[in-house]
Amino acid sequence: MNPYGSVDGHRTLGNPGVGQAPPTITHSFQPLQPVGSPTRLPDVVQPPMPPTPSFRPPQPQVVQQGPPVGLYPGTQGPQPSYPSPVSGPPFPGYGQNAPQAMAPQQYPPQQQPLYGSYPTDAPVQASTINPMQPQQPRQGYWGDVNQLSQGMAGMSVNQGFNAGWGVAPIDLLQNRHIIPPNPVIEPPKITLQNEYWSSVNCESDIFRCTMTKIPETSGLLQKCRLPLGILIHPFKDLPRLPVVQCNTIVRCRACRTYINPFVHFIDKRRWKCNLCFRSNDVPDEFLFDPKSSTYGDPGRRPELQSATIEFIAPSEYMLRPPQPAAYVFLLDVSWNAVQSGYLKIVCDTLLAHLPDRLPGDSRTLVSFIAFNSALHFFALSPECSRPKLMTVKDVDDVFLPTPDTLLVNLAEIGSCVEDLLTQLPMMFNEPDAGNALGAALQAAHKLLGPIGGRVTVFQTQLPDVGPGALKSREDPNQRAGKDVHNLNPATDFYKKLALDCSAQQICVDLWLLSGQYADLATLSGISKFSGGCIHYIPGFHVTRFPLSGEKLEAELGRYLSRKIGFEAVMRVRCTRGLAVHTFHGNFFVRSTDLLSLPNVNPDAGFGMQVVIEEALTGVQNACFQAAVLYTSSKGERRIRVHTLCLPVSGSLPQLLHSVDQEAVVGLLAKMAVDRTVTASLTDAREAFVNMVVDMLSAFRAAEGGGGMGLTSAPNARLIPVYVLALMKSVAFRVGTSTKLDDRVFSMCQMKASFTSLPLADLILMVYPCLYPVHNMSDEDAIVESDGEIIPQPPRLPLTYERIDSGGVYLMDSGDKLTFYVCRAINPAWILAVFNVHHFSHIQDGAIDLPELDTRESKRVRSFLGHLQAQKFMPATLVVMREDSKDRMDFVHRLVEDKSDCGSSYYEFLQMLKGLVK
Amino acid sequence: MVFSLPAFSYMIALIVDAFLIFFAIFHIIAFDELKTDYKNPIDQCNSLNPLVLPEYLMHMAFNLLLLISGEWVTVLINAPLIAYHVLRYKNRPMMSSPGLYDPTSIMNADTLSKCQREGWIKLGFYVFSFFFYLYG
Numbered sequence A: 001m002n003p004y005g006s007v008d009g010h011r012t013l014g015n016p017g018v019g020q021a022p023p024t025i026t027h028s029f030q031p032l033q034p035v036g037s038p039t040r041l042p043d044v045v046q047p048p049m050p051p052t053p054s055f056r057p058p059q060p061q062v063v064q065q066g067p068p069v070g071l072y073p074g075t076q077g078p079q080p081s082y083p084s085p086v087s088g089p090p091f092p093g094y095g096q097n098a099p100q101a102m103a104p105q106q107y108p109p110q111q112q113p114l115y116g117s118y119p120t121d122a123p124v125q126a127s128t129i130n131p132m133q134p135q136q137p138r139q140g141y142w143g144d145v146n147q148l149s150q151g152m153a154g155m156s157v158n159q160g161f162n163a164g165w166g167v168a169p170i171d172l173l174q175n176r177h178i179i180p181p182n183p184v185i186e187p188p189k190i191t192l193q194n195e196y197w198s199s200v201n202c203e204s205d206i207f208r209c210t211m212t213k214i215p216e217t218s219g220l221l222q223k224c225r226l227p228l229g230i231l232i233h234p235f236k237d238l239p240r241l242p243v244v245q246c247n248t249i250v251r252c253r254a255c256r257t258y259i260n261p262f263v264h265f266i267d268k269r270r271w272k273c274n275l276c277f278r279s280n281d282v283p284d285e286f287l288f289d290p291k292s293s294t295y296g297d298p299g300r301r302p303e304l305q306s307a308t309i310e311f312i313a314p315s316e317y318m319l320r321p322p323q324p325a326a327y328v329f330l331l332d333v334s335w336n337a338v339q340s341g342y343l344k345i346v347c348d349t350l351l352a353h354l355p356d357r358l359p360g361d362s363r364t365l366v367s368f369i370a371f372n373s374a375l376h377f378f379a380l381s382p383e384c385s386r387p388k389l390m391t392v393k394d395v396d397d398v399f400l401p402t403p404d405t406l407l408v409n410l411a412e413i414g415s416c417v418e419d420l421l422t423q424l425p426m427m428f429n430e431p432d433a434g435n436a437l438g439a440a441l442q443a444a445h446k447l448l449g450p451i452g453g454r455v456t457v458f459q460t461q462l463p464d465v466g467p468g469a470l471k472s473r474e475d476p477n478q479r480a481g482k483d484v485h486n487l488n489p490a491t492d493f494y495k496k497l498a499l500d501c502s503a504q505q506i507c508v509d510l511w512l513l514s515g516q517y518a519d520l521a522t523l524s525g526i527s528k529f530s531g532g533c534i535h536y537i538p539g540f541h542v543t544r545f546p547l548s549g550e551k552l553e554a555e556l557g558r559y560l561s562r563k564i565g566f567e568a569v570m571r572v573r574c575t576r577g578l579a580v581h582t583f584h585g586n587f588f589v590r591s592t593d594l595l596s597l598p599n600v601n602p603d604a605g606f607g608m609q610v611v612i613e614e615a616l617t618g619v620q621n622a623c624f625q626a627a628v629l630y631t632s633s634k635g636e637r638r639i640r641v642h643t644l645c646l647p648v649s650g651s652l653p654q655l656l657h658s659v660d661q662e663a664v665v666g667l668l669a670k671m672a673v674d675r676t677v678t679a680s681l682t683d684a685r686e687a688f689v690n691m692v693v694d695m696l697s698a699f700r701a702a703e704g705g706g707g708m709g710l711t712s713a714p715n716a717r718l719i720p721v722y723v724l725a726l727m728k729s730v731a732f733r734v735g736t737s738t739k740l741d742d743r744v745f746s747m748c749q750m751k752a753s754f755t756s757l758p759l760a761d762l763i764l765m766v767y768p769c770l771y772p773v774h775n776m777s778d779e780d781a782i783v784e785s786d787g788e789i790i791p792q793p794p795r796l797p798l799t800y801e802r803i804d805s806g807g808v809y810l811m812d813s814g815d816k817l818t819f820y821v822c823r824a825i826n827p828a829w830i831l832a833v834f835n836v837h838h839f840s841h842i843q844d845g846a847i848d849l850p851e852l853d854t855r856e857s858k859r860v861r862s863f864l865g866h867l868q869a870q871k872f873m874p875a876t877l878v879v880m881r882e883d884s885k886d887r888m889d890f891v892h893r894l895v896e897d898k899s900d901c902g903s904s905y906y907e908f909l910q911m912l913k914g915l916v917k
Numbered sequence B: 001m002v003f004s005l006p007a008f009s010y011m012i013a014l015i016v017d018a019f020l021i022f023f024a025i026f027h028i029i030a031f032d033e034l035k036t037d038y039k040n041p042i043d044q045c046n047s048l049n050p051l052v053l054p055e056y057l058m059h060m061a062f063n064l065l066l067l068i069s070g071e072w073v074t075v076l077i078n079a080p081l082i083a084y085h086v087l088r089y090k091n092r093p094m095m096s097s098p099g100l101y102d103p104t105s106i107m108n109a110d111t112l113s114k115c116q117r118e119g120w121i122k123l124g125f126y127v128f129s130f131f132f133y134l135y136g
């Protein structure tokens, strides 16, 4: 079946696409439920509890009977059923009156392109409303939840897939080929007491918990031996986001929780907070329906219909007027940097993005500072047509030569900036080897201090002049050693500066394009604590290593054009009894539940370990709410709120079956990074094994799965192989030569990124997808509306056993696609795809495939395009021949095999079996 | 002289110990303020860090005095704490200024509760030794 074709048809049913501006404000909000979908009804009339109307209407002139129970958001137990003063069915998204109830919301028109700009958006939003469609699971955005909740027996990929494995315990030793052929591993479904709640719960790629049920007591959690925590991706690009503008944002008086779909309405005028259980009044505005000028039914409010919502904040949410978008670019122009040729790529990419594709408005400010052993400022002003270069040689005591003309309005000096960017790559030609990064950062901090904003640093070597100068700490002979040193910073200069920046709402993003050791462990501090992001392209050189230039251009393009939120804070609240214990990510923790994020970007992810402080006895659901308060690039103060609701369970077997294996692995990786830095790598590796052993032992104890095998809950079956892969990943491996910076970067990635698709990139980085591409059939292929056929080859386990000597394989490791060609490949295939006659003529290290008009070439390229379209940053492609010198890179990724970095998967299982009691 | 050297050193120890009790209380209050989101961790660390070394040095100084006066038992009672202080300071996070507390990791629930526990235990110890010196 073609998922796209019919989806497109469905879109015309009345859901305007994101790109189309809604005709009026009143109609601009799109109900999240399928409008008029016939399948909605069965859910509606199957309430989990019998309806007992306890609330009598003051005027019984009801046009239509109140809705059945399941639909009322926030209802548990005996149900009040409210008559609606407005005619029409009062439940959300159903019937003609729905748009009226949505009156107070709007999509501000200027925000539209931003929501639509993400390449994978198109299929995502298209999938919204087709409950019949077995959609590509990771793409189902709003629709996926609905479609799962429809109870369309067995229609969704998830259910079909699970049926294959069943719910019975799995013997890992008997099922060695554990990796499913489908590359998309569906996150487990969260089932709440009523269908409505299950259907509105927060998307799993925004908010995810390591367990789909919360243990009732901490003792029970102990018995499960599972890490409890949440992974959140708060600022993810969303294809559809309800935006609300109102005078008062309804929040709990006691704990300041935002009203959400999971609150309980005691009656029409009071709601009970689902986090602290205190009862609150419903303000009149919340009941008011401006369209019909009547007091409507609170159930229609978008706040109660969507677990992800954005508010336009009134003035009490501002400490100062919203800041303009301000960008400072720090460019390394030391001799090393000039030779690597990065400047040309950066300047060209900037030229292509300024001014329109950089988020901002008419107030947007920019500045450029170049640095080698001195600082070079560029005075830009509308009067002078040419940028004026000012060099400051004194790097120990930084001052700004002309503060007024350094940070300037982009709209006014556009042509001047273009001039500068065109000349910049040729400007610095003297062989000045020094690098005064510390001073340059201080200058940027001074420049942005009064405003806040983003500093983008391009760095190519170890800073060695002025404040923050560093010395090389890496001993190349120790690279393969058992224990790794120097993972901690050498100085706290960068951390302290980052905290100063954070206090003034400045975020520093680091781009390390380095050929040799640059002490990322120390430099990363500048981004880690200022809410920034770190990009690292090892061995960067434009001519010697063309792939690196390609990668820089692709990543920078996404970086410059993606959404950005300024002067942000994020608060995470959870149901009373639960508490956030440890935070993982790039930010500064300002108080127990408040993270200070000078900038927030759509690709940033956070992890939090959660502890159960008080037993959740008598509580049916536990909720987590994350709220990000930020200033948009258009100078609007906004609050984005995500609420995740999970059932509480007191049954150990149930809990053991409620593992979300990918989330567990994601959180484990973050915890292990902490352990490595505070204790040692050996400790972290031991902790990995212990965690798996504990988990399997707990399962065996609870299920009594005696006998010879090694049984695991079906939901947790991939944890051992993922953990093995983690221990062989760049961050945690031992025994094979690993550069310190590579290791530190890998750790930074694990710690900070949740990454765009459901954990997918972290998982891909650890356990890449391997596809055979030499014999792709059209079976199961996706047929695009324009006739393009996208083959769907099955995913292979990462073992050399499955590599055929005459095959060609594509390995997708998140940011890199490796096209591995084996020696004995059929020459006809080579001709069809590479247009050469012999294996030895294939260019090793090529970064693209020729566009040929053969069936094989088309299939391969359309499959590559399909993989690229799912990524938030385009991946780089590299062709690798079996006799390539980089072949070991590929072989090391075959993590199920025995290698110098560890045992094979089977040996690992045998070892686990010996340890499990 | 009415005072012998041991008596004198006990008196000094008593006075210093009173100060140490105040330090411990100050620490406990400070960490509690952090836990209840009353203070910013940067400010709090900035106010706590300068106090760490003086506390350690004061404690070591009167122990040295006691050692000179030959009060072996008292010194032995204090020795574990001295060792703990030395170890704790050696394993402090990377910092350019003196002190122990790093604002980026202090909000970590484990670190915070460890610091709080440390504060209470030290308070207990100082109060105990205060009476010990008083009657000793």
Ligand SMILES: [Zn+2]
Residues within 6 Å of the ligand: A252, A253, A254, A255, A256, A257, A273, A274, A275, A276, A277, A278
């Ligand atoms: Zn509350």
